[in-house]
Amino acid sequence: MIEHEQAADTAVLPDAALPAAEAADLGTPAPLRFGFSGSGAEYFRIWIVNLLLSVATLGIYSAWAKTRRLQYFYRNTELAGASFDFRGDPKAILRGRLLAVVLLAAYHYAFGFSAMAGAITVAVLVAGLPFMMRSALRFRLSNTWYRGLPFGFAGGTGAAYRVYALPIATFILPGALIALMPDTPIVRAIFLLYLGWPLMHGAMKVYQHGNLMYGNQRAAFGAxxxxxxxxxxxxxxxxxxxxxxxxxxxxxxxxxxxxxxxxxxxxxxxxxxxxxxxxxxxxxxxxxxxxxxxxxxxDTGFPGVRIVSSMRLRSYFGLQAVNVLLTILTLGLYRPFAAVRTWRYRLAHAHVEAPDGFEAATGQAGRRSASAAGDGSAEFLGLDLSW
The missing domain is CATH 1.20.58 (Methane Monooxygenase Hydroxylase; Chain G, domain 1)
Structure with missing residues (x-):
């Protein structure tokens, strides 16, 4: 119910929710506000240890660093008196990252061996990445918990290929065709695929948000x-x-x-x-x-629950401009503080509405069956994409 983007002092909603008194006058429960109890200084200690250990282990510890980071932000994020949690296995994330490194290296160097090796690598990427991205969504969400129940992702494999295959091809094929058939009209024509990116991006959002789960409750998505x-x-x-x-x-x-x-x-x-x-x-x-x-x-909601986001371009631009400036001036040491400020901003500009009561709405959710959850395949890859 909170966005996982790359990442956040106590979060308040000065302009994103009705005051409690006004809501009471309307006969509806006051919107529920997210709270964040972490701080930049506290997260800095976690971040610097993560950085040093990741460098010392040549990146291997980065999977454990990612888990510690998500746990810190989630466990310090509160809604209606309960905190979120992340329970992902770092070893699963490590396997996914090793696979990603192998695929990236193959794409980068394959054409240096032969055109055939390059073509095979591109075919493998276009065929495999939609499945991997779906698995990544399932891993991330099935390991995000709130009030004793996990979130989840119900998107099918076929839909993943329909949604992700064309965007992946859009970014991979131009480079491959330049290597295979330089100075041919088809190389220039393939770049026209970028004109369809707005619709591709919209389709990905529909797939992602329309298949969210909380326990056994599936989200409704109207956009x-x-x-x-x-x-x-x-x-x-x-x-x-x-x-x-x-x-x-x-x-x-x-x-x-x-x-x-x-x-x-x-x-x-x-x-x-x-x-x-x-x-x-x-x-x-x-x-x-x-x-x-x-x-x-x-436009995302669960039975009896509606999520509202009200980020503003001017304030968000100001936030990120200060973050970038201070990160540059401190040679990167401000980065964890910037992450905390960004997380706080996103929480401060989101709230949850439950007209019939939040407790009643969340009480409708139950645990999914093991077969429906499909966590085994998700744990195998554990690529943990942010979106």
Whole structure:
């Protein structure tokens, strides 16, 4: 019920929930707020130990570091008087990471051996990654617990291939075709697949959120693929406007740099234009992330329970700008504090509504049967993707 993104002082909801008195006047229970009892200084001690041990073991300890990190954030996150927990086996995560390293190395070096080896590697990746991503979702969720019950993922294998195969091919095939058939029209045409990314991303969100489980209760998800793709349309239109303005600035800069005072003004304007271009791409990426996060979670609910997310672009951009600046100034040592601040922000801009009472709603959930949970296959891979 909380987003697992890469990761968060005590979380409050100044603008994400109705005041208790107002809710009472309306005859509905007050929205439930998430709380976080951790701190940046406390997490820093965990983070620095994780980092040192991961370096000393050449990355092997990173699986245990990931488990410790998730346990810290989950166990310090509270909703309605109960905390979350993560119970994943680090050895399962390690197996998944070793498999990922092998596949990544194979993709990177296969074409250096032969075109056939490269083609086989690409085929294996396109065929295997959708199954692995589904297993990763099942592992992560089945090991996330709340009030004595695990979450889960009910998405089928066939649906995983329908959702993930095309995005995976979109990112893998261009590089493979450049290696196999350079300077051919098909190489340029394959990049057109990127135009479908907004719909692909929307389909992945529908698959992920529409198959969430809590105990034996399955989530209801109301958003459609087209609706989830709308943030990309907004950024595309804004990009056209920005491109026109950017072109005007560049034209003025280059035309005034020929002679006279423009020799100084021109280069300065070009630098400003480049900085504005970077700023646009950063804002566009954050806008899509914030809007899709809000839409996806606000359209996710369990029987008797509705989740609401209300992140804001301006405040989230300010948060991340400060995080990046302080991380750079401290040579990376601020990173755990940044993670805590981000986690707090996400919790502070989410709440849960249960019109008929939260206790009654969660009491409806029971434990899934062993066959339905399918935790065995999930534990085998344990890739633990964040989303």
């Amino acid at each position: 459609g693929i087209g609706e989830l793709a709308t943030p990309y349309v907004v950024t595309f239109v804004a990009g056209i406007v920005f491109a026109v303005l950017y072109g005007i600035v560049v034209y003025v800069a280059t035309s005034t740099s020929v002679a006279g005072p423009g020799k100084i003004a021109g280069p300065v304007m070009i630098v400003v234009a480049v900085l504005l271009l970077y700023l646009y791409f950063i804002l566009a990426a954050l806008f899509v992330m914030v809007r899709m996060n809000n839409m996806a979670w606000s």
